[in-house]
Amino acid sequence: MGVNLKDIAQRAGVSLATVSNVVNGYRPVGERTRQRVQQAIDELGYSPNLGARHLRRGRTGLIALAVPELTNPYFAELAEIAIAEAAALGYTLVMENTAADRGAELALLDGSRRRIIDGLILSPVRVGRKEVLARTAGGPLVLIGEGVYDVPHDHIAIDNVAASHAAIRHLVAIGRRRIAFIGATPGGDRQSAHLRVRGYREALAAAGLPYRPRLVARTDAFGRLDGRRAMRELLALGDPPDAVFGYNDLVAIGALRALAEAGHRVPEDVAVVGIDDIEEGRFSAPTLTTIAPDKREIGRLAVRRLVARIEGAEVAGPLTVQTPFRLVRRESTGTPGD
Amino acid sequence: MGVNLKDIAQRAGVSLATVSNVVNGYRPVGERTRQRVQQAIDELGYSPNLGARHLRRGRTGLIALAVPELTNPYFAELAEIAIAEAAALGYTLVMENTAADRGAELALLDGSRRRIIDGLILSPVRVGRKEVLARTAGGPLVLIGEGVYDVPHDHIAIDNVAASHAAIRHLVAIGRRRIAFIGATPGGDRQSAHLRVRGYREALAAAGLPYRPRLVARTDAFGRLDGRRAMRELLALGDPPDAVFGYNDLVAIGALRALAEAGHRVPEDVAVVGIDDIEEGRFSAPTLTTIAPDKREIGRLAVRRLVARIEGAEVAGPLTVQTPFRLVRRESTGTPGD
DNA sequence: CATCGCCTGTATAACGTTATAGAGCCGTGC
DNA sequence: GCACGGCTCTATAACGTTATACAGGCGATG
Numbered sequence: 001m002g003v004n005l006k007d008i009a010q011r012a013g014v015s016l017a018t019v020s021n022v023v024n025g026y027r028p029v030g031e032r033t034r035q036r037v038q039q040a041i042d043e044l045g046y047s048p049n050l051g052a053r054h055l056r057r058g059r060t061g062l063i064a065l066a067v068p069e070l071t072n073p074y075f076a077e078l079a080e081i082a083i084a085e086a087a088a089l090g091y092t093l094v095m096e097n098t099a100a101d102r103g104a105e106l107a108l109l110d111g112s113r114r115r116i117i118d119g120l121i122l123s124p125v126r127v128g129r130k131e132v133l134a135r136t137a138g139g140p141l142v143l144i145g146e147g148v149y150d151v152p153h154d155h156i157a158i159d160n161v162a163a164s165h166a167a168i169r170h171l172v173a174i175g176r177r178r179i180a181f182i183g184a185t186p187g188g189d190r191q192s193a194h195l196r197v198r199g200y201r202e203a204l205a206a207a208g209l210p211y212r213p214r215l216v217a218r219t220d221a222f223g224r225l226d227g228r229r230a231m232r233e234l235l236a237l238g239d240p241p242d243a244v245f246g247y248n249d250l251v252a253i254g255a256l257r258a259l260a261e262a263g264h265r266v267p268e269d270v271a272v273v274g275i276d277d278i279e280e281g282r283f284s285a286p287t288l289t290t291i292a293p294d295k296r297e298i299g300r301l302a303v304r305r306l307v308a309r310i311e312g313a314e315v316a317g318p319l320t321v322q323t324p325f326r327l328v329r330r331e332s333t334g335t336p337g338d
Numbered sequence: 339m340g341v342n343l344k345d346i347a348q349r350a351g352v353s354l355a356t357v358s359n360v361v362n363g364y365r366p367v368g369e370r371t372r373q374r375v376q377q378a379i380d381e382l383g384y385s386p387n388l389g390a391r392h393l394r395r396g397r398t399g400l401i402a403l404a405v406p407e408l409t410n411p412y413f414a415e416l417a418e419i420a421i422a423e424a425a426a427l428g429y430t431l432v433m434e435n436t437a438a439d440r441g442a443e444l445a446l447l448d449g450s451r452r453r454i455i456d457g458l459i460l461s462p463v464r465v466g467r468k469e470v471l472a473r474t475a476g477g478p479l480v481l482i483g484e485g486v487y488d489v490p491h492d493h494i495a496i497d498n499v500a501a502s503h504a505a506i507r508h509l510v511a512i513g514r515r516r517i518a519f520i521g522a523t524p525g526g527d528r529q530s531a532h533l534r535v536r537g538y539r540e541a542l543a544a545a546g547l548p549y550r551p552r553l554v555a556r557t558d559a560f561g562r563l564d565g566r567r568a569m570r571e572l573l574a575l576g577d578p579p580d581a582v583f584g585y586n587d588l589v590a591i592g593a594l595r596a597l598a599e600a601g602h603r604v605p606e607d608v609a610v611v612g613i614d615d616i617e618e619g620r621f622s623a624p625t626l627t628t629i630a631p632d633k634r635e636i637g638r639l640a641v642r643r644l645v646a647r648i649e650g651a652e653v654a655g656p657l658t659v660q661t662p663f664r665l666v667r668r669e670s671t672g673t674p675g676d
Numbered sequence: 677c678a679t680c681g682c683c684t685g686t687a688t689a690a691c692g693t694t695a696t697a698g699a700g701c702c703g704t705g706c
Numbered sequence: 707g708c709a710c711g712g713c714t715c716t717a718t719a720a721c722g723t724t725a726t727a728c729a730g731g732c733g734a735t736g
Contacts, residue, residue, distance in 0.1 A: 002453060002475070004721095004722055004723085005722065005723065005724095006722080014685075014686090015685065015686045015687070016686085016687090016688095016722090016723085016724095017685075017686065017687080017688090017724080017725085018684085018685060018686075020723070020724060020725090021684095021685090021724095024724080026724080026725085027684085027685090027725095028683075028684080029684075029685085030683085030684060030685080033684080033685080047453055048453075048722085048723075049393070049453055049721085049722050049723070050398070050453060050454045050723095051389055051392040051393040051398055051454075051721085051722080051723090052393045052691090052721070052722035052723040052724090053722080053723055053724075054389040054691095054723090055387070055389040055390045055393050055691050055692065055693085055721090055722080055723070055724095056690080056691055056722080056723045056724045056725085057691090057723080057724070058691075060388070060389055061454075062400075062432075070414055070417055070418040070421070071411065071414045071415050071418055071617070073409065073411065073414070076408055076409045076411070076414045077409050079408055079433070080408040080409055080435060083408070083433060083434075083435055084435070092432055092454065093432070093433075094400075094430055094431070094432045094433075095417070095421060095431075095432075095433050096421075097418055097421055097422070115340055115385055115386075115387055115388060116388045116389075116399075116430065137340070223617075224617060224618075224620075224621045228621070253621055254621060256621075256623070257621045257623065260623045279409070279561075279562060280562075280618055282562075283562045283566070283591055283592060283594075283595045284622065284623070285594070285595065285598045285622070285623040342691095342692055342693085343692065343693065343694095344692080352715075352716085353715065353716045353717070354692090354693085354694095354716085354717090354718095355694080355695085355715075355716060355717080355718090356714085356715060356716075358693070358694060358695090359694095359715090362694080364694080364695085365695095365714085365715090366713080366714080367714075367715085368713085368714060368715080371714080371715080386692085386693075387691085387692050387693070388693095389691085389692080389693090390691070390692035390693040390694090390721090391692080391693055391694075392693090392721095393691090393692080393693070393694095393721050393722065393723085394692080394693045394694045394695085394720080394721055395693085395694070395721090396721075
């Protein structure tokens with residue numbers, strides 16, 4: 001099909017190996033030879049056959065980013081950053097959608113099925129420490145966003161408990177006392193939900209507010225629809241909350257919708273806070289106060305760590321990195337300022 | 339590294355070629371032999387080395403979906419569908435972000451630079467017929483969503499003019515007479531914007547309404563921010579519109595935001611319609627009336643066409659396929675019903 | 677002047693797969 | 707009894723690259 005090493009070698013009158021060395025810089029090549037080869041490459045328009053290169057090297061140059069939902073803007077924004085960073089490092093990123101399915105996560109972790117990927121960035125939601133530890137094949141693994149700790153892999157996330165604290169402190173500071181949480185989840189799934197609930201409880205206690213289990217709404221998933229349903233349930237309580245903290249921005253936006261439909265004013269009657277700082281929250285009515293993780297840092301760091309591991313480089317620092325976050329006040333808590 | 343064909347061949351006591359035939363079904367294999375080989379495969383946990391397969395076959399099994407913005411929910415939703423369809427056909431889909439950059443689109447079209455992809459699905463916005471015709475390498479090409487016609491490639495899109503007609507007819511039907519368009523674009527870029535403006539003008543004429551150039555707002559890009567800015571400009575006119583049709587849902591949502599900030603009621607003062615039917619529009623306040631393309635059909639068809647071309651299959655039917663769309667009425671035009 | 681080592685460059689063997697040519701076996705038809 | 711064709715299966719040559727071992731030339735060193 002295309003132009004290959006042999007063509008270049010013939011044109012430049014050198015051996016295959018020399019051309020390869022010019023292309024890869026693996027061994028020094030004399031200046032005159034290099035120029036002849038480079039000229040031949042330019043003239044014939046050579047680009048290496050990646051399949052062959054990868055067969056020989058044992059690596060494909062592909063890394064995967066597996067997320068529970070592609071359509072969650074948080075992950076779309078993260079993916080955009082990760083794709084750019086991967087490209088800058090000479091890798092191609094493929095997106096995988098686990099659809100928050102345990103089987104899909106396990107299949108990715110197993111890694112033996114598809115030997116096409118050099119390494120994996122995974123946002124796990126249905127697997128825990130044990131399943132992660134069971135990974136033996138498939139190359140390096142970087143975990144993002146969840147609370148699977150004590151595994152021999154890089155793990156990049158915000159401090160979920162501290163993030164909750166910040167959100168609740170803000171709601172308390174603006175005078176709210178019946179603060180609900182939307183997005184708790186039963187069992188061992190979705191560690192981050194447990195951590196965010198923990199932060200919520202701790203912050204309530206620190207503020208001297210009672211913990212009311214009925215104000216903690218469970219959801220099956222974490223989309224707008226789930227947030228709306230949960231908010232409706234909370235509103236149906238005899239004594240509804242005066243503030244809501246959502247597991248993420250999508251849930252919070254669903255809650256905003258339920259509040260609007262029920263005729264409640266935000267933030268006057270109910271204040272709302274989310275997590276993720278997706279662009280949608282800057283244009284919702286009202287705009288959404290949120291905990292903003294540093295998505296750029298998370299995306300770039302995850303890719304850089306993974307690539308470093310793949311290439312066998314020494315990586316300094318601890319496996320677990322907590323990236324910074326900040327509270328962004330907008331209309332849904334009555335204190336616009338973004 | 340992993341288990342390979344040779345291991346299986348030894349274990350089953352047959353030749354390499356026989357194992358390959360069992361795996362690929364390329365040539366018939368005796369029932370007893372097949373079972374022995376299959377057993378060996380299961381026991382050793384063999385999966386083919388894709389790099390080697392692809393080197394030999396000359397194909398990589400990778401296809402690319404290149405879109406102008408990953409973070410536009412329309413493309414995220416489309417990507418989710420396309421990824422699933424590609425997986426079902428045994429292909430891996432990689433996302434490319436052109437960022438609506440002409441250079442990026444040209445580089446993808448050129449195809450000679452990265453020989454890793456078997457074919458490309460492109461949503462072009464900055465290249466036209468000429469640039470598409472110049473493509474000679476890089477495998478089959480499927481275009482989605484824009485108005486580049488008369489090229490020897492599959493092209494899948496809605497009828498942009500008809501979609502505009504439907505939107506404007508609806509606005510006229512609910513009594514609007516000063517209807518604005520947000521998202522026109524100068525020059526030859528973004529064919530679909532031109533087509534949507536054309537549909538807008540034709541529909542106005544058909545309704546006996548005058549075409550007012552000042553009510554057609556240009557934008558540089560097509561996000562929420564652009565919609566808000568354009569809406570502000572329209573509101574600053576002496577005689578602002580009583581309805582707005584946005585180039586897409588994001589622009590329309592930006593317009594909603596500008597209207598809310600300026601204290602206008604939607605739909606009472608100004609009605610708003612978008613295109614794309616992204617989930618966000620079902621939860622905005624007010625919910626957004628929109629033209630809903632059949633994303634599932636577009637995504638699946640694009641992938642199926644591309645794969646068929648890659649595999650050299652005969653593809654029946656015309657190159658250009660116009661997929662169906664429908665008007666979804668929601669609160670922003672005062673006629674909820676979704 | 678012989679030896680050593682560095683510097684360039686070459687020849688060649690993998691990497692794991694698939695496609696092609698052909699070998700062995702068996703039953704069929706003359 | 708023998709040629710023949712149809713089935714299975716095997717041996718092997720690619721695919722394009724990189725890494726290893728090696729060869730030749732040349733200046734420096736003893």
